[in-house]
Amino acid sequence: MNIYLAILGFATMIVITVVLLKKKMSILLAFTIIPLVAGLLAILITGGSPLLIGKWIEKGIGKTYSITLMMMFSLPYFMLISDTGLFDDIVKGIMRRVKVSAPIVCVLTVVVACICELDGSITSVFLITVPLMLPLFEKFHVDKRILPFLISVAILIMCNTPWNPKILRAATLMGNKQGAPAHLFIKLLPIQLFMLVLLIAMAVYFGLRARKGNKEEVTVSNEELLSQFKDTELTKHNMFWWNLLLTAFLITVLIAIPSIPQYFVFAFGLVVALAMNFHDLDQQGTLLKKYASTLFPVAPAVLLSGVVVGVMQESGMLNAMVKALMAIVPSAIGPYFYIIIALFSTPLMLLFTNDTWFYALMPLVAAFSAQYSVPIDVVIATLFMNFGSMISVIAQPQLYIATDLTGITIDEHIKFSFWKLWGINIVVVIFGVATGVFLP
Incomplete structure (x- = not known):
């Protein structure tokens, strides 16, 4: 030595x-x-x-270098898909079908945070989930300290996706192993599922404790919940199923066919998603510049x-x-x-x-x-x-x-x-x- x-x-x-x-x-x-x-x-x-x-x-x-290339295409892809409103529509679909109570508010916080973290941006998870759920926490008298705690653990859980910056960092330690991010994702999947069950159980416990402390029943209509979602000029509700199918296709290819370079899978997805959702070439260029800034x-x-x-x-x-x-x-x-x-x-x-x-x-x-x-x-x-x-x-x-x-x-x-x-x-x-x- x-x-x-x-x-x-x-x-x-x-x-x-x-x-x-x-x-x-x-x-x-x-x-x-x-x-x-x-x-x-x-x-x-x-x-x-x-x-x-x-x-x-x-x-x-x-x-x-190959992990960096994947990051250069995967992060803009999920930011684009998020801008089209795919994740918002999924959350709204869930909210339309549940009767809101304190335990449901806490569980919804976990669900919303998990869906928002699919684009790999921790900042956007906090910026979307906290303003959306905080009024409900206050209305149902749930301890506000629970909100960032639940979101934080949800972020940790959802860092285990093959395109997340955190797992891409970890994948670099495996050298040139082909499909390293997907390999780590599959290996960690049982841990991810266990943590999700554990966090939902904790969310239910926090909600039940808050409901027990409420002196009178609190109700919130589904319309009041849905009114918090605001469309932007990039929202494409009519493309929901196309964007969902494209995303599912990319994830399937990523895991099932490791011989295809993972950065090319998302490069393909990014250019197809841009062409499907935004036909104007100038707008496509503007969006690419916007997403590129998040890579640094x-x-x-x-x-x-x-x-x-x-x-x-x-x-x-x-x-x-x-x-x-x-x-x-x-x-x-x-x-x-x-x-x-x-x-x-x-x-x-x-x-x-x-x-x-x-x-x-x-x-x-x-x-x-x-x-x-x-x-x-x-x-x-x-x-x-x-x-x-x-x-x-x-x-x-x-x-x-x-x-x-x-x-x-x-x-x-x-x-x-x-x-x-x-x-x-x-x-x-x-x-x-x-x-x-x-x-x-």
């Missing part, structure tokens, strides 16, 4: 984490400059050629994360760090190290951003666990949810939107949600181990 490489590797992780936590540097700059400096220092330590760093970067970017800095950050991974792996830093950990962590704990990290992921996320969790911690834990024959997809699945991100404004600054719209402080959200999130975290890990999803 080269102890100097190990120290350099840990120092690189710490520096990236600290500068991002303290907002001293942008993600793009951190993922470009810091690994470059670390790579040059690694070359000095090992006595290699400075020209090697170009090859390391090329190998790293090779692991992330997420897509470039995913691409440049390959620089971090490439330099850490190819320079020998990651291997040296793993050997150092193996010398420290008792061999009896080694095979379960990733599970221990997962059990404490809620408080641990207060020390990380989403990017440093995926690109600094997870590669190290995955490489360490590989020494005990734990496959990388098992480690990624186990550490994927990082529940604590939904109480960390550093990892998820959109939480300020949720609390401001709800009318509570961020401190109130953290105090209300922390122990509940950690409890769900532990229950989910136990379920994953018991079902074998989180085991080799």
